[in-house]
Amino acid sequence: MMAAEMTRPLIARLPPVRGRLSENAPLAQVTWFRVGGPAEILFRPADLDDLARFLAAKPRDVPVTVIGVASNLLVRDGGVPGVVVRLGRGFVDITTDGTIVTAGAGALDLNVALAAGLAGIAGLEFMCGIPGTVGGGLRMNAGAYGREFKDVLIDAEALDGEGRRHTLAAAELGLSYRHCDVPEDWIFVGARFRGEAGDKDAIGKRMAEIQTAREATQPIRARTGGSTFANPPGEKAWELIDRAGCRGLRHGGAMVSEQHTNFLINTGDATAADIEELGEEVRRRVRERTGIELRWEIRRIGRPLPGGGA
Numbered sequence: 355m356m357a358a359e360m361t362r363p364l365i366a367r368l369p370p371v372r373g374r375l376s377e378n379a380p381l382a383q384v385t386w387f388r389v390g391g392p393a394e395i396l397f398r399p400a401d402l403d404d405l406a407r408f409l410a411a412k413p414r415d416v417p418v419t420v421i422g423v424a425s426n427l428l429v430r431d432g433g434v435p436g437v438v439v440r441l442g443r444g445f446v447d448i449t450t451d452g453t454i455v456t457a458g459a460g461a462l463d464l465n466v467a468l469a470a471g472l473a474g475i476a477g478l479e480f481m482c483g484i485p486g487t488v489g490g491g492l493r494m495n496a497g498a499y500g501r502e503f504k505d506v507l508i509d510a511e512a513l514d515g516e517g518r519r520h521t522l523a524a525a526e527l528g529l530s531y532r533h534c535d536v537p538e539d540w541i542f543v544g545a546r547f548r549g550e551a552g553d554k555d556a557i558g559k560r561m562a563e564i565q566t567a568r569e570a571t572q573p574i575r576a577r578t579g580g581s582t583f584a585n586p587p588g589e590k591a592w593e594l595i596d597r598a599g600c601r602g603l604r605h606g607g608a609m610v611s612e613q614h615t616n617f618l619i620n621t622g623d624a625t626a627a628d629i630e631e632l633g634e635e636v637r638r639r640v641r642e643r644t645g646i647e648l649r650w651e652i653r654r655i656g657r658p659l660p661g662g663g664a
């Protein structure tokens with residue numbers, strides 16, 4: 355690439371779009387943790403075609419990161435270089451047909467569960483307890499109350515890094531516990547889920563039970579990223595963290611939740627570095643105490659502030 359090309363502002367090197375491209379766009383306010391630096395460019399595609407054309411035409415060296423509603427995400431304080439894609443209105447449609455629910459990747463899991471319930475489709479109730487989008491749920495194989503995306507997925511649609519469209523049968527996603535085999539630069543744009551015929555009242559009751567159980571066990575109104583670490587085989591991360599004496603542990607404005615020790619909390623003025631460093635301290639203490647290496651479930655993106663910690 356020519357040196358002059360490299361020095362042009364990134365936005366001037368990007369193809370025209372019908373959606374919105376914003377420079378230096380704050381991200382903290384759209385994350386659950388409410389921390390982190392800006393996106394160098396935030397792209398909100400108008401629809402699938404807009405996103406596909408953009409991916410096909412953008413310069414190869416420009417990194418692209420997709421986010422959902424950032425309920426499983428720690429954006430580092432120095433922000434995210436390149437383009438951050440956030441799926442908006444063009445990706446939130448949900449339709450039902452018999453016992454099949456089709457949803458855009460930007461749709462909230464809660465809305466998928468509600469739409470299924472209204473149509474008398476049982477089996478997707480667990481989604482009402484996951485505060486993310488369909489796209490984030492596919493990437494994380496999100497799950498709760500004994501079910502996960504893997505159990506209900508028929509197929510998913512995705513765009514690869516060059517904007518080509520692929521339909522993947524559920525087995526092709528290689529979903530396992532909080533894991534998906536699909537290349538990291540692919541963007542999910544929609545999915546189909548299968549439930550079974552059910553009774554609307556019973557479905558509504560099950561969803562209410564799930565909401566009540568969540569309120570009782572998780573700090574769902576806090577600034578958090580959900581479960582911080584994946585459960586190691588045969589172990590519960592929260593128990594290991596508790597045994598290592600980390601309940602209520604603080605670092606800067608970050609704290610290990612008292613209510614659920616696998617949740618980290620921004621108590622008000624935390625930086626992303628506070629949260630990441632606290633997570634690393636928890637990993638260190640658990641390793642020392644139990645010999646077990648915890649794996650981050652929360653995705654960390656972007657770069658630290660120059661001279662900053664994490």
Ligand SMILES: Cc1cc2nc3c(=O)[nH]c(=O)nc-3n(C[C@H](O)[C@H](O)[C@H](O)COP(=O)(O)OP(=O)(O)OC[C@H]3O[C@@H](n4cnc5c(N)ncnc54)[C@H](O)[C@@H]3O)c2cc1C
Pocket residue numbers: 386419420421422423424425426427441459460483484485486487488489490491492493494495496497498540541542543572573574578579580581653
């Ligand atoms: C209070 C609370 C409770 C939670 N409870 C649960 C729970 O019970 N079970 C559970 O599994 N999780 C839980 N989570 C975590 C989180 O809600 C899930 O992981 C959810 O699936 C993340 O979706 P998201 O849209 O917020 O994704 P984000 O957090 O925005 O992104 C997560 C990952 O998915 C990728 N991604 C997002 N959209 C797409 C897309 N369209 N295509 C490709 N990749 C994409 C991102 O690049 C990132 O790597 C909880 C979180 C909170 C804050």
